[in-house]
Each structure stands twice: as C-alpha cells, then as structure tokens.
Amino acid sequence: MMKTAQMNGAEILLKALTDQGVEVVFGYPGGAVLPIYDALFQQKAIRHILVRQEGGAVHAAEGYARSTGKVGVVLVTSGPGATNAVTGLTDALMDSIPVICLTGQVPTHLIGNDAFQEADTTGITRPCTKHNYLVKDVNDLSRVVHEAFYVATTGRPGPVVIDLPKDVLQNKGVYKPEAASEEHRSYRPQVRAEADRIAEAVELIANAKRPIFYTGGGVINSGNAASKLLTEFVKLTGYPITNTLMGLGAYPGSDPQFLGMLGMHGTYEANLAMYNCDVMINVGARFDDRVTGKIAEFSPKSKKIHIDIDPSSINKNVLVDLPLVGDVATVLRQLMKRWKDGGHKTDKKALAAWWKQIAAWRARDCLSYEQSKAIIKPQYALQRLQELTKNRDTYITTEVGQHQMWAAQFLKFESPRHWMTSGGLGTMGYGLPAAIGAQVAHPKALVVDVAGEASIMMNIQELSTARQYRLPVKVFILNNQYMGMVRQWQELLHGSRYSESYMESLPDFVKLAESFGGVGLRASKPEELDGVIEEMLATDNFVIADIMVDQTENCFPMIPSGAAHYDMLLGPADKAARPVSEEGMVLV
Amino acid sequence: MADPKISNAIEKHTIAVLVANEAGVLARVIGLFSGRGYNIESLTVAEVDAAKAQSRITIVTSGTTQIIEQIKAQLRRLVPVFKVSDLTTDGPAVEREMALIKVVSSGDKRVESLRIADIFRAGVVDSTNKSFVFEITGATEKINAFIKLMEPLGLKDVSRTGVVAIARGEKPL
Numbered sequence: 001m002m003k004t005a006q007m008n009g010a011e012i013l014l015k016a017l018t019d020q021g022v023e024v025v026f027g028y029p030g031g032a033v034l035p036i037y038d039a040l041f042q043q044k045a046i047r048h049i050l051v052r053q054e055g056g057a058v059h060a061a062e063g064y065a066r067s068t069g070k071v072g073v074v075l076v077t078s079g080p081g082a083t084n085a086v087t088g089l090t091d092a093l094m095d096s097i098p099v100i101c102l103t104g105q106v107p108t109h110l111i112g113n114d115a116f117q118e119a120d121t122t123g124i125t126r127p128c129t130k131h132n133y134l135v136k137d138v139n140d141l142s143r144v145v146h147e148a149f150y151v152a153t154t155g156r157p158g159p160v161v162i163d164l165p166k167d168v169l170q171n172k173g174v175y176k177p178e179a180a181s182e183e184h185r186s187y188r189p190q191v192r193a194e195a196d197r198i199a200e201a202v203e204l205i206a207n208a209k210r211p212i213f214y215t216g217g218g219v220i221n222s223g224n225a226a227s228k229l230l231t232e233f234v235k236l237t238g239y240p241i242t243n244t245l246m247g248l249g250a251y252p253g254s255d256p257q258f259l260g261m262l263g264m265h266g267t268y269e270a271n272l273a274m275y276n277c278d279v280m281i282n283v284g285a286r287f288d289d290r291v292t293g294k295i296a297e298f299s300p301k302s303k304k305i306h307i308d309i310d311p312s313s314i315n316k317n318v319l320v321d322l323p324l325v326g327d328v329a330t331v332l333r334q335l336m337k338r339w340k341d342g343g344h345k346t347d348k349k350a351l352a353a354w355w356k357q358i359a360a361w362r363a364r365d366c367l368s369y370e371q372s373k374a375i376i377k378p379q380y381a382l383q384r385l386q387e388l389t390k391n392r393d394t395y396i397t398t399e400v401g402q403h404q405m406w407a408a409q410f411l412k413f414e415s416p417r418h419w420m421t422s423g424g425l426g427t428m429g430y431g432l433p434a435a436i437g438a439q440v441a442h443p444k445a446l447v448v449d450v451a452g453e454a455s456i457m458m459n460i461q462e463l464s465t466a467r468q469y470r471l472p473v474k475v476f477i478l479n480n481q482y483m484g485m486v487r488q489w490q491e492l493l494h495g496s497r498y499s500e501s502y503m504e505s506l507p508d509f510v511k512l513a514e515s516f517g518g519v520g521l522r523a524s525k526p527e528e529l530d531g532v533i534e535e536m537l538a539t540d541n542f543v544i545a546d547i548m549v550d551q552t553e554n555c556f557p558m559i560p561s562g563a564a565h566y567d568m569l570l571g572p573a574d575k576a577a578r579p580v581s582e583e584g585m586v587l588v
Numbered sequence: 589m590a591d592p593k594i595s596n597a598i599e600k601h602t603i604a605v606l607v608a609n610e611a612g613v614l615a616r617v618i619g620l621f622s623g624r625g626y627n628i629e630s631l632t633v634a635e636v637d638a639a640k641a642q643s644r645i646t647i648v649t650s651g652t653t654q655i656i657e658q659i660k661a662q663l664r665r666l667v668p669v670f671k672v673s674d675l676t677t678d679g680p681a682v683e684r685e686m687a688l689i690k691v692v693s694s695g696d697k698r699v700e701s702l703r704i705a706d707i708f709r710a711g712v713v714d715s716t717n718k719s720f721v722f723e724i725t726g727a728t729e730k731i732n733a734f735i736k737l738m739e740p741l742g743l744k745d746v747s748r749t750g751v752v753a754i755a756r757g758e759k760p761l
Contacts, residue, residue: 126616127623131667134611151667186608186670312661315654 009138009169010039013102016145018045019177022073024064024440025049026057030077031117032104035169049440049469052461054081056433058088058159059459062097063437066420067395069223071098071152072437078104079117082163083124087427090128092159094424095246096221098152099159100145101129107167108136121163130158136165138173146178155189156310157221189309193324193331201305201322202338208279209350210357211239214262214291217246217423218284218308220416222328227251227416229332230283236336237346240358242270244285246423249413259358260367263291264559265405268366268568269358271557274299275565276357282306284328287318288424289561289587297564307331366557366570367409376526378403378478378549382410382450385476388533394418395438395447399431399455402484402555407450429458432475436462439471446474446537453479453546454503463516466542474536475544477509480551488554493585513544522546561587600629600650601676602683602753603660606761608668609635609643616666617645626651626659630685630750642670644761648751673761675753683753687731692719693742701741708734719744 007015013036017025026049029037040048051057054076061072072092076085082103092099106115122134131151133144141164148160205211213234219226227250234241234257241251242262251258260267262274274280280302285291292298295317304320306313307328314323324331369379396411397420398404404421413419420438422430435449449456456477466473478484486501510520519539523532529547536543558569562584607613614633621628629648636644649659656674663672675681689710691701698720705712705722708730714721719742724734728751735746755761 122612123615126612127619132612155665187667189665310665312658312665314661316658316661319654 006172007175008172009141010035012141012173012175014039014043014046015175016142020149022046025073025075026051026060027075028054028057028081030081030104032078032106032166033075036075052464054084055088056459056462058085059430059433060437061099062092063397063420063434064441065097065099067417067438068441071100071149074099074101076103078106079119082119082121086128089125089159091422091425091427093128093130096157096217098157100148100152101159101161103161103163105163105165108165125161129161132161134163135168138168138171142176150184151187190325191327191330193326193334197324198334198338201324202335202342202344204279204303204305205281206344206346209347210277210354211279212273212277213239213241213281213283214285215241215247215250215283216244216285219247219250219328224416226329229329233332233336238351240273244291245408245421247285248408249416249419252414253412261408265555265557268364268557269361271565271568272361273358277302280304284308286313292318293559294562294564373526375550376529376547378406378553379410381478381529381547381549382406384529384533386411389446393445395442395445397431397434397438397449399451400426400428401452401455403450403452403478405555428455432456432459433462435473436465436471439473448474448476451475451477452484453477453506454483463518467517471542472540473542477546478549479546480549482551509544509546518542520544524548560584595653598650598652601656601674602751603647603649604673604675604753604761605645605663606670607643607645609641610668613668620662632750632752646752671761675755680756681753682756683727683751684725685728685731685749685751686725687746687748689722689738690719690745691738691742692744694718697741701738704737
C-alpha cells in the first residue's frame, strides 16, 4: 500500500490552495506565519502580493474576487495582523464577496495564555464572517481548507477565516484531496425555486401594467450567466429596470430600458417608478434601507416578487408577496422557460402608457447640475472621465462618499464585474487596495479608483504595493477639501455646523505620488481637465490625478433618511424648503 | 412556506436547533441572538447523538411573527446547523423544565413545605435539620407556581435548567 508522503502543515495548506485553483494570495508576514512564508518562497504556483497593511490585503482580495468571480485569498499573521483584517472581513460579509482569510495563531499549547501577538481570532471574527475555523490538528487541515472554499462560494458568498496555530503548520501530516462527491453534512442551500411558484410569478409578470425590475448584487454574485439571462428577460418583456449600487453593470447601463440607480441618491425616474409600480420584480437585491427609505411608504400598492438565494433576506425588511428562493441564474432560466412554454405575452397597451409616464419623469433631468467655467464640478470631472475611457476595458473602484454616488450616477457600466465599491459597510479606504486587486487580476486593463481626498488617506500606504508590482492603477481624486458626504448632511441637518469635516493639512498629492515612485498630476481649472485625464491614461505607472473640485457641490437627488421616495430632494432649492423629521435625524 | 401575516403582537416561541457538536457552535448561535438584538428567555444544550456528533439547542424566544421568522431563517443559514424547528407552531409539543430548590425553615413551615412538595410530586434530594433541597420537573408554569409557594416558607436558592421540548408523535426533528 502506497503511503502518502508526509508534508508539514504549511505545505499541505499550499497544496490545498493550488488544488482549489488559487493563483494569487494578498498578505503580510509575521512570526506566526513564517512556516507558510517559507513554503511560499520555495514554490512558484502561487504568487504573493505584499501589501502594506493587512486591511489592504483584504480589500485587495475583494477587488480581485469581485472583478473575476474567483475567491480572493488573504494571508495575515496572528494578533494585530488578524485584527487589522476585521474591517475588510466585515466589508466582504456585507457585500457577499467570497474571501478566504488565513490567519496565523500562536501554538495550540499557548492559546488562551495571553501569548505574544495572540488574539481570540475565531471569537473576534465570528460575527463578521460567514464561518470560521480553528485548525488544531494538521491532519484536519486539508479537509478544513476544502470545506472553507465550499462555504465561501456556495449559497450567498461570504468571507471565511481559517485560524492556523504555528505548531499545526510545522507538524507533519497527510494531505487529503477534496472528495468530489461528498456533500456538506449540514450546509446545502437551495438553488432551484419551486415549480408552482415559478408559474405564479410568470403570471404576475405577464399581467403587470406598471412593472419594474429591481436588481442587485445577487445577479453579479450568481455569475456572468445571470447577467446575460437578466438582460435577455428584460429585453424579452420590454420592462423598465433599475439597479442598486451593488448591482450596476448586471444590465447594460446605456440601454434605454435602464432607469439608472435607485435609492437615496438614485434617479428621480427610478425612485418614482418603484413607488408607482404595480409589480416589482426583485432579482438578487435585499431591500436595503438606502433603497427603501421609509418602509411604511415603500411602494405600498405593488405586488412584490423576490428572487434571492438567502431565505433570511426574504421578508426581513419588506414583506413580499411571492418569494422565490434560489440562485439567480437558475431561477431566471426557470422563469424564461415557463414564459416561453406558456406563450406568455405582455400588456403592450399598458406598457406604452407606463413608458410614457416614465419619460415624463425622465424629463426632469434629475442629474443636471450647474456648469461652471471657473471651477471644476465633480460631476463634470466624472463625465469627462467616462467620455475619455468609454472605448477601453475599464475597471472602476471607489472610496466612500459623495464621489462614490456621483461615480454611480455618471459612469456607465455595460457588463458586470467592472464596478467595485463598498456598498453595505461603506468602508473609506476600500478603493485603492481594491483597484490593486483588480489590476493584479487584469494586468492589461485600465483600473481607476475614483476617490475623495479624505478616503484616499485611509489606505494611502498601498501606493507602495502598486509601485512594487508595477500596477499602473489610476487614482482619480475629486478633491473638495471636505469629507463631502458628512459635510452635506451637516449642511442639511445640523445647521451647517461643519464639525470635523474639513480636511486640514492635506498632503500635496502630486509630491506624494512622486515620493512613492509614481506620477502626480493636478487639474485646478475646467480647461486643464481633459489634458490631465489623457496624460493619466497614457502613463505607464500608477498615477494620482488630484482634481480640485467645487467645495460646495451637494449630491442630488437625495431622499433624506426617514423620508419616502416621493419626498426626494432634487436640488439646493428643494433642500431649503423641507426640513428632516425628528425620527429621520437619528437614522444614519 | 406560508407568508407571515402582518402583526405586531409579541409571541413566545420554543425553537429546537439541531447543530454539529463542534467548538464554537453555541457561541455562534448566542452571538446571532445578541448581535441582532433577539431575546433569549431560556437556552439549553446537550449532545444528543455521539455517533453523528450532533447537539440539540432548545431556545425560548419572543418577538413579532416577522421577527420569529427572521430568527429561524438566520439560524438555518448558519453553516453548522442541520435543522431548525419551531415547536410552538409546527404541531403539538411537550415542554419540560427541571429545578433544584433550596428551602430553609423549621417547625410548621418546614412541614408545610414538605406537604406542598408532595402535592407537586417534587422529590427531596437533600435534607438537613434545617433545610431541604427539592427536585421538581414539569411545565414552566408548574415550576413557577411551586417557587411562589416556597417563598414564604424559607426559599433560599433556585437553580433551573430552562426548557427542553420535543414534538408529540412519531416524527423526529
């Protein structure tokens, strides 16, 4: 009988990762993970990207995962390495990104002793991961890694932590490959919806007079097939469609059936169509509070169909009439087959009237802003960026704030996995490392991080990573010298008391870029803008483009918290007339 | 799956959860309740199948219908959870608690406490000249009633298990 060669834990780990198809790991070394780094040094199958702060590693893995559909893998050491990863893990959990985070841990006999660089990683990460593991026996290691990948990618994707004590990494053990036919004993999410519900849904959709598709990140997570099927179904019915922030790109953004993003900073036509529809078809979205506004007044007269792979998302915030639990691509296939088999047709007359109404709402031109010859408007900067990059294979990441909302409003996404943003958690500092992750995955593509000057400071150290691996990411800073979104709320709700939202002592971003080995550019006037953008695109190095924009510009439309969709503020004149309610004030 | 009706009435539910007997599973379930602000009135846990390494957690919780449905959905999506059953709504069920109750008294009060224990079919598991420890099993209301009766008779200490429950009939969880 052939005895399987004995490898140490670190080698078993790397073999399990390569068997899972891992090609890149984002990480930062430390004492507890030295055995893994030693094994990494002696192989070539897995490439390691050294970040400058562990949070950057997790966001980079997120950018990698979101732009490819593969699992992002992180490697950090024990104690502070693991705790630095917590924000990124929480971010991945909120946005359902498949990430495997390998954390070092002190040797098993020291666990619980307050050892050097020890932290209760499994305890700390339990609420912020989909699942986590502490491996105590090297012979369990390969099984745990294979199971972790299964959990991270099955059902609603999410982050999984594997805590690895140093002695386990050094002990010798046996590698067990993933058993192809073995089903997980307890975790088996449902992917197909029930046939009678499919039939009911198709009836409802066909008989709708004022229908709307409301689609979210679940379409992206289901895979590229889901986006194609969604596009096919929407075109087949001729119905209007709106996307959430996380769902942008699932449906071609420049198609006339697309009403723009909905929600707190969504378009007038998208929000009013949602409010006035009679059938709402939710595909892979979760009725987030940024979308619903005041729940009691959210689309009160419509019948709601909800397609979601996570049963706990159904009826959580908004009660729906027809839940369809399953994978988006699978359910869309079921719906379209039923539609074609049944020879269903839409109500063309009612639909024409609905589109006429939508056209009237569109005529409000809610994204219009006051142009200026003297100062660069942030919306204008993004419009020029969109125009000058439209023929390129572009990946966009963002930080968090006003620039993020303007990016969602003014940039167009024709296909999925080109738009990466921190939606659920709203993590400032996400964009630069995520851009690095996306660039690693797509070395020849154009990757742009649309940033604010406040957010970019949060993970600025990752410029070193970009330089080390010659990743030519473009950091497009909309510099208004304020934390823009905070300032906007302070203007709206707190009598313009701008408490701690002004960015004092900003660095000279051009010199900063140069000090990290990159290129710095600045545009202060509208006529300088195009030149800066073109130079940025032509530079074969990472670039910071510091675009000085209007400090007073606010992001509209806006549905203030606690308000209903029809209470949308469309511009500065609106905001003066309508104060926010008491209960709205306590909401974020 | 019936869609829950809109109701704001708070109901008490007993939920049985079959989980993998692994390190951290109980912490995960409790973390779910505390993290989302759900209420735990009582919780019991023990291994029920050594061969399959499965444990059963019985939780008594309360909330509106929508909240209870959310709790069950959130529990079901935890990786180490095999099955979740709502014993309050899934059919008739039996619920029991056990308590150990220390009563310190002498003379008439001591005699009376023994008489009441007899009525409640509670056994004496410890006795000294001045004290008894009674063991009582039954529905929560019965235990509550017994404790109330012991209060004027020298009640000193109470240790309760919390509710365990099982569905009536032949079907397993």
